[in-house]
Amino acid sequence: MSLALCGSLTVGSSPAQAAVDAYVLRYLDAKEPVELAIDETRETRLFSATQLSEGKRLFGESCTNCHVGGATLPDPTQPLSLKALQGAMPPRDTVESLVAFLRQPMTYDGSEESPSCRQIPETWLSQEKVENLAAFILRAAQKAPGWGTSSF
Numbered sequence: 001m002s003l004a005l006c007g008s009l010t011v012g013s014s015p016a017q018a019a020v021d022a023y024v025l026r027y028l029d030a031k032e033p034v035e036l037a038i039d040e041t042r043e044t045r046l047f048s049a050t051q052l053s054e055g056k057r058l059f060g061e062s063c064t065n066c067h068v069g070g071a072t073l074p075d076p077t078q079p080l081s082l083k084a085l086q087g088a089m090p091p092r093d094t095v096e097s098l099v100a101f102l103r104q105p106m107t108y109d110g111s112e113e114s115p116s117c118r119q120i121p122e123t124w125l126s127q128e129k130v131e132n133l134a135a136f137i138l139r140a141a142q143k144a145p146g147w148g149t150s151s152f
């Protein structure tokens, strides 16, 4: 709880992040803050529409070239759908596991570093920003219609 409160205060204090995206409200069903699993204990944390909107913006700026609509254009067998995220080794269906992947992308079986995805060092995105990005992906994978299709 205290974490969620802290998160919303931080976001509220930064006008640059204040915009709420209509897609987030409508398709991510985030008029109220949404609970997302943080780690494999399935403990959850709340993410607000503002935080998810920042995640969507970051995704749009840096990821849609290869991952439009949650697909993976260079490798369509590995989209950002919930099923694909859950099937990875280790699974990528929590905020922390997604953040770990984004800090160091790995191949699907977890055996080696992947040169194909875009790595996000701390010098580029802070922990808070990369968590919002991960939260957007996770919520979209859970909720957004048509997200992460592997056939197109």
Ligand code: HEC
Pocket (backbone or CB within 6 Å): 059, 062, 063, 064, 065, 066, 067, 072, 074, 075, 078, 079, 080, 081, 084, 085, 088, 092, 098, 101, 102, 106, 107, 108, 114, 115, 116, 117, 118, 120, 133, 137
């Ligand atoms: C140049 C193309 C490219 C860009 C840009 C890119 N990715 Fe990827 N991404 C890939 C490829 C290819 C894979 C599969 C990697 C592999 O298995 O080696 C992948 C895999 C992933 C996965 C794992 C999918 C799964 O089913 O387990 C996630 C999550 C992901 N990318 C998120 C992102 C995010 C977030 C960004 C933006 C910061 C991003 N990617 C930018 C190409 C890209």
